[in-house]
Amino acid sequence: xxxxxxxxxxxxxxxxxxxxxKKCHNISFPEKFxxxxxxxxxxxxxxLSGKGKISTHTIIRIAPEGFNDQVPxxxxxxxxxxxxxxxxxxxDCDPEKLKTGDxxxxxxxxxREDGSTGVIxxxxxxxxxxxx
Amino acid sequence: MTGIVGYxxxxxxxxIKVEEIAKVWGADAPTYKRGLNLNEKSVPAPDEDCATLxxxxxxxxxxxxxxxxxxIGAVYVGSESHPYAVKPTGTIVSEAIGACPxxxxxxxxxxxxAGTEGMFIALNLVKSGAVPYAxxxxxxxxxxxxxxxxxxxxxxGAAAFIMGTDNLIAELKDTHCFMTDTPDFWRREYxxxxxxxxxxxxxxxxxxxxxxxxxxxxGKTNMKPDDFKYVIFHQPxxxxxxxxxxxxxxxxxxxLPGLLSPTLGNTYSxxxxxxxxxxxDIAMPGELILLISYGSGAGSDAFIFETTKRIEEVRxxxxxxxxxxxxxxxYIEYGTYAKFRKKILVPN
Numbered sequence: 337x338x339x340x341x342x343x344x345x346x347x348x349x350x351x352x353x354x355x356x357x358k359k360c361h362n363i364s365f366p367e368k369f370x371x372x373x374x375x376x377x378x379x380x381x382x383x384l385s386g387k388g389k390i391s392t393h394t395i396i397r398i399a400p401e402g403f404n405d406q407v408p409x410x411x412x413x414x415x416x417x418x419x420x421x422x423x424x425x426x427x428d429c430d431p432e433k434l435k436t437g438d439x440x441x442x443x444x445x446x447x448r449e450d451g452s453t454g455v456i457x458x459x460x461x462x463x464x465x466x467x468x
Numbered sequence: 469m470t471g472i473v474g475y476x477x478x479x480x481x482x483x484i485k486v487e488e489i490a491k492v493w494g495a496d497a498p499t500y501k502r503g504l505n506l507n508e509k510s511v512p513a514p515d516e517d518c519a520t521l522x523x524x525x526x527x528x529x530x531x532x533x534x535x536x537x538x539x540i541g542a543v544y545v546g547s548e549s550h551p552y553a554v555k556p557t558g559t560i561v562s563e564a565i566g567a568c569p570x571x572x573x574x575x576x577x578x579x580x581x582a583g584t585e586g587m588f589i590a591l592n593l594v595k596s597g598a599v600p601y602a603x604x605x606x607x608x609x610x611x612x613x614x615x616x617x618x619x620x621x622x623x624x625g626a627a628a629f630i631m632g633t634d635n636l637i638a639e640l641k642d643t644h645c646f647m648t649d650t651p652d653f654w655r656r657e658y659x660x661x662x663x664x665x666x667x668x669x670x671x672x673x674x675x676x677x678x679x680x681x682x683x684x685x686x687g688k689t690n691m692k693p694d695d696f697k698y699v700i701f702h703q704p705x706x707x708x709x710x711x712x713x714x715x716x717x718x719x720x721x722x723x724l725p726g727l728l729s730p731t732l733g734n735t736y737s738x739x740x741x742x743x744x745x746x747x748x749d750i751a752m753p754g755e756l757i758l759l760i761s762y763g764s765g766a767g768s769d770a771f772i773f774e775t776t777k778r779i780e781e782v783r784x785x786x787x788x789x790x791x792x793x794x795x796x797x798x799y800i801e802y803g804t805y806a807k808f809r810k811k812i813l814v815p816n
Contacts, residue, residue: 351564351566405807406514425515427513428513445520468791
């Protein structure tokens, strides 16, 4: 990933910033040019709570470059309590034990690095919400 | 009044037992367990580092502080495992918690004392009125060379404290520092693992500086060990803090709640701050707590805090340290540990 793109996406990748339509209150993550529900282009920025549940998931055993040291790991669509669905890596768990409906919570994690000399990229991941 | 308005911690879920490390190097595990009072240590996941532990601890501190992160005017991250050689960890933390852009940030380094260095600066900055709130973090994903005695203790964890002047959970009563140039532990530039002076890290280093800081702050405040409900020392292992506590006249009831190293290991810059957080998790209003760090090189910072009524209101708003330490642990064997800590040579 190019550094400028990584930098542009920091608000949503670090802080789960989403866009809420001022007209119909629908929440989009990531932000959209116009609201998929009503077409309005008038939004306010809100921060998602970071809590949600697994909508669906899979287990990655053959990982893309930069993720080989983490296999097998979970990859899922997390339905946030505010409504938006986010595709994210599920970490800190046995992926074989994950199931639809499991409660998940945001964690700030290292995603990948651009080789041994490049930038280190951070973003959201999700972990089972076990109260730690 | 100046003090703490919120605190939070983060411990990785992974653990490795002393027996598992000793087995690989042909060492006698009972000797290490008995000699250093160590049983197991935390291990960071491959996607955890000083920055992620700092952010996740700081977010827990914000849950207890209940302030707007944009009001935090300073962020200091103390660590000896900052992810970059040149590029601040503090900017990553500030951005992730929502403190940017009107915030002063610095990364600090003083072996295991970097966390309390940040606390010292943050407390004095809010005391001066320069900023309404200041965040100080001690975090490390420390590395010991394979087979070295340090490998049994070098662990990972973070503690974050938000300092302010109102709605305090613990009021700062006094501070004192004790510092000399004592080369007991170091890591040269471009080197992956630190070097240490073996037994030289004891009497002229840890014990001299910790004792010096405690004697100085007790003398300054005209207080004595039994004036305190709790005391927390830096914990390079499970043996040194117990020895120094007894030498200084503190009892088991005073130091045990903050003694984490037997099952956590040494989280370096996070070590005494995490012991302090574990103590805040159980302290009642109006109790005096003495915190003493130690950083090789060498120096100790001493702090006296008195808890307030608000401590009881906020402690359940974020995970307690003992919950993070004792529950939902994932044990790994040495091979996985070596992979997680990037001790195995792999092609690009």
